[in-house]
Amino acid sequence: MIKIAITKIAVVGFLPLMCSFAPALDPIALAQTSPTVTTQIAQSDPLANTPLKLVERANSLREQNQLDRALTLYRQAIAASPELVPAYYGLGVTLRQKGDIQGAIEAHRQAILIDKNYTPAYYGLGIALYQKGDANGAIDAYDQFIQLSKADTNLAPVYYNLGLAYESKNNLQGAITSFRKAIEVDPKYALAHNGLGTVLRRQGNRQEAITAYRKAIELAPQYAVAHFALGISLYEDRDYTGAIDAYKRVTTLDPNFPNVYYNLGLAYNQSNDRPNAIATFRKASQQDPRNADIYAALGSALLREENIPEAAEAFRRSTELNPRVASTFNGLGLALRRQGDLEGAIAAYEKSITINPRYAAAYNNLGRVLSDQNRTSEAITAFRQAIAIDTKNAVAYSNLGNLLRSQGNSDEAIDAFQKTIAIGKEDLWVDYTSLGLAYADRGRLGEAQAAYFKALSLNPTFAKAHFGLGALYTLKGEVSNAIRSYQEALKLYEENRDAEWIKRTQQAIQALQGIT
Numbered sequence: 001m002i003k004i005a006i007t008k009i010a011v012v013g014f015l016p017l018m019c020s021f022a023p024a025l026d027p028i029a030l031a032q033t034s035p036t037v038t039t040q041i042a043q044s045d046p047l048a049n050t051p052l053k054l055v056e057r058a059n060s061l062r063e064q065n066q067l068d069r070a071l072t073l074y075r076q077a078i079a080a081s082p083e084l085v086p087a088y089y090g091l092g093v094t095l096r097q098k099g100d101i102q103g104a105i106e107a108h109r110q111a112i113l114i115d116k117n118y119t120p121a122y123y124g125l126g127i128a129l130y131q132k133g134d135a136n137g138a139i140d141a142y143d144q145f146i147q148l149s150k151a152d153t154n155l156a157p158v159y160y161n162l163g164l165a166y167e168s169k170n171n172l173q174g175a176i177t178s179f180r181k182a183i184e185v186d187p188k189y190a191l192a193h194n195g196l197g198t199v200l201r202r203q204g205n206r207q208e209a210i211t212a213y214r215k216a217i218e219l220a221p222q223y224a225v226a227h228f229a230l231g232i233s234l235y236e237d238r239d240y241t242g243a244i245d246a247y248k249r250v251t252t253l254d255p256n257f258p259n260v261y262y263n264l265g266l267a268y269n270q271s272n273d274r275p276n277a278i279a280t281f282r283k284a285s286q287q288d289p290r291n292a293d294i295y296a297a298l299g300s301a302l303l304r305e306e307n308i309p310e311a312a313e314a315f316r317r318s319t320e321l322n323p324r325v326a327s328t329f330n331g332l333g334l335a336l337r338r339q340g341d342l343e344g345a346i347a348a349y350e351k352s353i354t355i356n357p358r359y360a361a362a363y364n365n366l367g368r369v370l371s372d373q374n375r376t377s378e379a380i381t382a383f384r385q386a387i388a389i390d391t392k393n394a395v396a397y398s399n400l401g402n403l404l405r406s407q408g409n410s411d412e413a414i415d416a417f418q419k420t421i422a423i424g425k426e427d428l429w430v431d432y433t434s435l436g437l438a439y440a441d442r443g444r445l446g447e448a449q450a451a452y453f454k455a456l457s458l459n460p461t462f463a464k465a466h467f468g469l470g471a472l473y474t475l476k477g478e479v480s481n482a483i484r485s486y487q488e489a490l491k492l493y494e495e496n497r498d499a500e501w502i503k504r505t506q507q508a509i510q511a512l513q514g515i516t
Contacts (some may be wrong), residue, residue, distance in 0.1 A: 051081035055090055062094050070094050085115045092124050096131070104128040119148045123158060130165055138165040156186035163195050167202075175199045190220035194229060201233055209233050224253040228260060235267055243267040261287055262294050269301055277301045292322035299331050303338075311335040326356035330365060337369055345369045360390035364399060371403055379403055394425035402434060410441040429458040433465040440472055448472055463492035467505060474512065483512050 058073035071094050077087040092107030105128045111121035126141035142162040149155055163178030176199050182192035197212030213230035216223060231246030247264035250257050261284035268277035281298035288294060299314035315332035322328070333348035349366040352359055367382030380403055386396035401416030417435040421428060436451035449472055455465040466489035473482035490505040 051077040051084050051087065054080070055084065055087050058087075058090055058094075062090065062097070067094050067098050071098075083114055085111045085118050085121070088114070089118070089121050089124060092121070092128065096124070096128050101128050101132045105132065117148055119145050122148070126158075126161060126165070130161070130168070135165045135168045151185060153186040153189075156182040156189040156192060158182075159185065160189070160192045160195055163192070163199070167195075167199055172199050172203055176203075188219050190216045190223055190226065193219065194223070194226045197226075197229060197233070201229075201236075206233055206237055210237070222253055224250050224257055227253065228257060228263075231260075231263060231267070235263070235270070238270075240267045240271040244271065256287065258288070259284075262291070262297065265294075265297060265301070269297070274301050274305050278305065278307075290321060292318045292325065292328065294318075295321065296325070296328045296331060299328075299335065303331065303335055308335055308338045312339060324355060326352040326359045326362065329355065330359065330362045333362070333365055333369070337365075337372070342369050342372055358389050360386040360393050360396065363389065364393065364396045367396070367399060367403075371399075376403060376407060380407075392423050394420045394423040397423070398425070398431050398434070401431075401438070405434070405438050405441065410438045413438045414442070427459075429455040429462050429465065432458065433462065433468055436465070436468050436472070440468070440475070445472060445476060461492055463489045463496070463498075463501065466492065467501070467508075470505075470508060474508075479512050483509060486512070 054073045054077040058070040058077070061067075061070040061073065071091065074087050074091040074094065077084055078091065081087070088107050088111035092104040092111065095101075095107060096104035105125060108121045108125035108128060111118055112125065115121075122141045122145040126138045126145065129135075129137035129141060139162060142158055142165065145158055146155060146162075149158075159178050159182035163175040163182065166172075166174035166178055176196065179192050179196035179199065182189055183196065186192070193212050193216035197209040197216065200206075200212060201209035210230065210233050213226050213233060216226040217230065220226065227246050227249045231243045231250065234240075234246060235243040244264065244267045247260055247267060250260045251264070254260075261280050265277045265280035265284055268274070268280055278298065278301045281294055281301060284294045285291070285298065295314045295318035299311045299318060302308075302311035302314055312332065312335035315328055315335055318325070318328045319332060329348045329352035333345040333352065336342075336348055337345040346366065346369050349362050349369065352362040353366070356362070363382050363386035367379040367386065370376075370379035370382055380400065383396050383400035383403065386393050387400065390396070397416045397420040401413040401420065404410075404416060405413035414435065417431050417438060420431045421435070425431075432451045432455035436448040436455065439445070439448035439451060449469070452465050452469045452472065455462055456469075459465075466485050470482045470485035470489060473479070473485060486505050486509045490502065490509065493501045493505055
C-alpha cells in the first residue's frame with residue numbers, strides 16, 4: 001500500500017483558514033532487508049555487492065532517511081548495471097525526497113525508457129511532476145500507472161493523487177470522479193473521503209462535503225485533517241457548536257495543528273462566547289506569533305468586550321506584521337477613537353483608505369472622527385464618499401443625516417434618514433427618531449409624530465423618541481400628552497443614569513407644569 005502524508009497550505013483571512021491538500025508522498029517501497037542482515041550478507045556473501053544487493057541496501061538506507069548514502073549505492077548499482085530499472089526508480093524517489101525534483105523526474109523517465117511496463121516509475125513520476133507544478137504531466141503518469149495495474153485496493157492512493165492533480169487544475173468534476181473511484185476500489189480509504197469532501201465543499205455542496213468528512217472520521221477517528229476540514233464546513237454552515245467540537249477534537253489529536261486555534265476562536269466569537277474567543281486567539285498567537293490575522297481577530301474581540309487598550313495593541317501588532325490590510329487599520333482607528341486619540345484614529349483611517357481607496361467603512365469612520373473634532377464640512381465629505389462607494393451603506397446615510405441636521409439642512413437630512421430606513425440596519429428606531437426630529441424642524445408635525453410612533457413600536461424604551469414626542473406635543477399645544485411623554489423619557493433616562501438628559505427633561509416638565 002502506498003503511504004500518503006498530508007501537508008497544508010493556509011489561506012489567511014477573517015474567515016476560517018482553509019487547507020489545500022498537496023501530497024507529500026512516500027512511493028511504493030521495494031521489499032526490504034533489515035540493516036543487520038544486509039551487513040552480514042556484505043561480509044559473508046560474495047554476491048553482496050551485486051547491483052540488486054546494492055539496490056536493496058540503498059532502499060533500506062532510504063527508509064532510515066540516510067539519503068546521501070542511499071544515493072551513492074543507487075548510482076553504484078546503475079554504474080554496474082545501466083539497465084537496472086529498480087535502481088533508477090529508487091534514485092528518483094531519493095532525489096525527490098532531497099528536493100531535487102528535476103533529477104527525480106529524469107530518473108523515473110529513464111526507468112520507464114528502459115521498461116515501459118514498470119509501474120512504480122509512473123507513480124514516482126506523477127508525484128514529482130505534481131510537485132513541480134505540472135498537473136497535466138502528473139495526470140498522464142497516474143493514468144499510465146492505472147492502465148498497467150490490476151484493479152485492487154492498491155489503486156486507491158493513485159486515484160486519490162489523481163484527484164489532487166485534477167483539483168489543482170480546478171477541474172473539480174475530474175477530481176470528484178477520481179476520489180469516488182478511489183472509494184470504489186477501497187471503501188475504507190479515509191483520505192479519499194476527505195479529498196472528496198474538500199472538492200464538494202469547493203463546489204458549494206456543503207452538506208455532501210460534511211457527510212464525506214464524517215465518513216473519513218468514522219474510518220479514521222484520529223485523522224486530524226478531516227476533523228479540521230469538518231470544522232470549516234460546519235462553521236460555514238453556521239453550526240458554530242459543531243465547528244467548536246470539531247476544532248477541539250483537532251487540538252486533542254494534534255495541539256500543534258496549524259490554524260486550529262485561530263479557527264476555534266472564530267467559532268467561539270460567532271457563538272458570542274468572547275471570553276473563550278479571546279483566550280483561544282491568545283493561544284493561536286502563541287502558536288503562530290507572526291500571523292497578523294490572529295492579532296486582528298483578537299483586536300476585534302477585545303474591542304467588543306470594551307477592552308480598548310489591549311484591542312488597540314492587538315490591532316497595532318497586526319499592522320506591524322502585515323501593513324497591507326486595510327481592515328486592520330480600520331480596526332485600529334476604532335480602538336484609538338474609543339481611547340480619545342482622535343489624531344491617531346484619523347491617521348489609521350487614512351492609512352486604511354490609502355491601502356483600499358474603495359473601503360467605504362473607513363470613510364464612514366473617518367467622518368465620525370472628523371465630526372468629533374467639529375470639522376463638519378470634511379466629515380460630510382467623508383460620509384458622502386462612503387455612500388458614493390457603497391450606495392447601500394445605511395450607517396453612512398444615518399451619520400450624514402445627523403450631521404446635515406446639526407447644520408440646519410433638515411431637508412437633505414430627511415432624505416438621508418429615509419434612505420437609511422429604506423436600506424435597513426440595526427437599531428432603526430434611532431433613525432426613525434432622527435427622521436421625526438428633522439420633520440419637526442421643518443414643521444411637518446404629522447410626519448414627525450408618525451416617525452416617533454414607528455420608533456417606539458420598534459423599541460418602546462427608547463428615551464429619545466419619548467422626549468421628541470414630548471417636544472412635538474408641546475408644539476401642538478397638547479400639554480398633558482407632552483408631560484406624559486416627557487415623564488416616560490425621564491424614567492428611562494433615570495434608569496440609564498444619563499445626568500444631562502435627566503436635567504433637560506426635568507426642565508421641560510417644569511416649564512409645562514407652569515403652563516398648567
